[in-house]
Amino acid sequence: MGLLATACGGTGSEAGSGSRPPGSAAGFPLTVEDCTGTRTTFESPPRKIVTSNASGLEILLRLGAADRIIGTGFPPAKGALPDGLAARAAKVPVLGRTVIPKEKLLGSGADAYLETFGSMDAMGGDGLGPRREEYRAAGIKVVQLRSTACAALRKGPRNDLSEVTDDIRRLGALMGTSERAGVLVDGMEARISAIRQALGDLPESQRPTYFVFDFDGGTGQPIAVCGKQVANAVITLAGARNVFGDCDRDYKQVGWEDVVEKNPDWIQLAVRSRGSAASDAEAFREAERFLTSFPATRGLAAVKEGRFVRLRSEPVTIAGVGNADAVEQIARTVHADRFEGGR
Structure with missing residues (x-):
């Protein structure tokens, strides 16, 4: 699954240690393994990388690899990244x-493709992407993120962010920026540890139920985040219970009657970035207005009592450093009494 970093003459933790220039051979050769178990060896860090979406792009930018990214798909929405990263992503x-x-x-000229959607065979099979032999002919080595690409293959729900932090560390090894990756992971783990300490030994009965309302995904038939999605780990670490966490996949279309039956204690107004705080705030209001006026949901206790979490979709559902920030915001909202200053 995802990245499995090994190096000749060294352990995985030694591979790519430090912040070395792209041409450095330290920690290499290094082998990565995709979701199907196919192994690919890199003799040195890749120099020209294409990313399949904003998740992989953001991680590489945070690892200091901006000068090696030559293209992306699914670019981040305006305002979705912090200012420093946004300026680099725009280039x-x-x-x-x-x-x-x-x-x-x-035809991009890339020597590596960071793929975040699923197995290459599946992509090739349904016409969405090249086949293995086509990548080889183009000189492109494919790297997958286990936290996203292999989600459908994992067994059981995702309850922590270990797969995300593993991806960051292993990408750091591949890029020759392991020290930077370690700093990012340490920061995430410190914030999550602080939340865990504040929540203490929270019994299941005191964990409120939680529904991610993907407003931009459509209001006709809601899309639920299930147990295999990274959002399930974010919600769990924040001391809540995903009402669709028992769904054995990453996403699932459900009916409003299913949401009503679950009767969540809290509802996240999950909107995608609109480009500014003011525009995001208006989108949150639109999502709330829908829930308070829609016949199927206006009677829910969470709706009548205004138990909403106003948090954009990206840090909750897209794997990355922002997942730790989402854990903190959700926890501080649904367990306000356990934090100084409340909500």
Whole structure:
């Protein structure tokens, strides 16, 4: 699954240690393994990388690899990244507003492709991406993130962010920036540890139920985040219970009657970034207005009592450093009494 970093003459933790220049051979050769168990060896850090979406792009930017990213698909929405990262992301050529067309990807000149959606066979099989032999012919080595690409293959729900932090560490090894990766992971783990300490030994009966309302995903038939999605780990670490956490997949279309039956204690107004705090605030209000006026939901206790978490979709459902920030915001909202200053 995802990245499995090993190096000749060293352990995985030694591979790519330090912040070394792209041409450095320290920690290499290094082998990565995809979701199907296929292994690919890198003799040195990749120099020209294409990312399939904003998740992989953001992680590479945080690892200091901006000068090696030559293209991306599914670019981050305006305002979705912190200012420093947004400026660097804006310089990355957009090869596809959604999935990168196969011809563009194969002709990009990349020596590595950071893929976050699923197995390459599946992508090739349904026409969304190149096949293995086409990548090889183009000289592109494919790297997958286990926290996203392999989600459908995992067994059981996701209750922590270990797969995300593992990806960050292993990508750091591949990029030759392990020290930077370690700093990012240490920061995430410190914030989560502080939340865990504040919540204490919280019994299941005191964990409120929680529904992620993907407002931008459509209001006709809601899309639920299930147990295999990274959001399930975020919600669990925040001391809550995903009402659709028993669904054995990452996403699932449900009916409003299913949401009503679950009767969540809290509802996240999950909107995608609109580009500014003011625009985001208006989107949150739109989502709330829908729930308070829609016949199926206006009678829910969470709706009548205004138990809403106003938190954008990206840090909750997209794997990355922002997941730790989302854990903190949710916990401080649904367990306000356990934190100084309340909500």
